[in-house]
Amino acid sequence: MSNPVLTRLFQIDKTHSEAAFQVRHLLTKVRGRFRDFTGAIDFDDEHPERSTVAFTVQAASLDTGTPDRDAHLRSDDFFAVEKYPTITFASSEIRPLGNNLYDVAGNLTMRGVTRPIVIPVSYLGKAVDPWGNEKLAFEGEVTLNRKDYGLNWNAALETGGFLVGDEVKVIVSVQAAAAK
Secondary structure, three states: OOOOOOOEEEEEOHHHOEEEEEEEEOOEEEEEEEOOEEEEEEEOOOOHHHOEEEEEEEHHHEEOOOHHHHHHHHOOOOOOOOOOOEEEEEEEEEEEEEOOEEEEEEEEEEOOEEEEEEEEEEEEEEEEOOOOOEEEEEEEEEEEEHHHHOOOOOOEOOOOOEOEEEEEEEEEEEEEEEOO
16 A cells, blocks of 8 residues: 655745846846746655646746846847747656755746756745745756757857857745645
């Protein structure tokens, strides 16, 4: 007889979470974030490796603090948000590494391209807020090659090299509340 998987659904609390990125631009790094995203964690307290994660980002919600750059990033040169309005991640496996560290494997779909990735994640713990809501918290960071997802635009520099780096660091900090 097998033991049933006992999971509880937690919804990502967007007001206490962040989906951010940074990429090299010329000599410095440009940082930005996505303001609109949703997600859920089906969490198994006793066996976190049996949990699942799903995350959806509205691509048009990107914000680098510069409206002209944001408009360019939303265009067909980069995210093509009219044709590909969402960026999604769905876990396929969670591997425990010890000390509340996990490798979360899954499929990332961006600009119509789906690729397997592994995100190193730290489980920050569980707490109850002052209003009696149970919360979970996680942080993860992964570096992606933007060209793997068809974000190919660039400009050659007179001094050699290119204006925009290929590697993009993605940083996700999530607080999730138990579904009611």
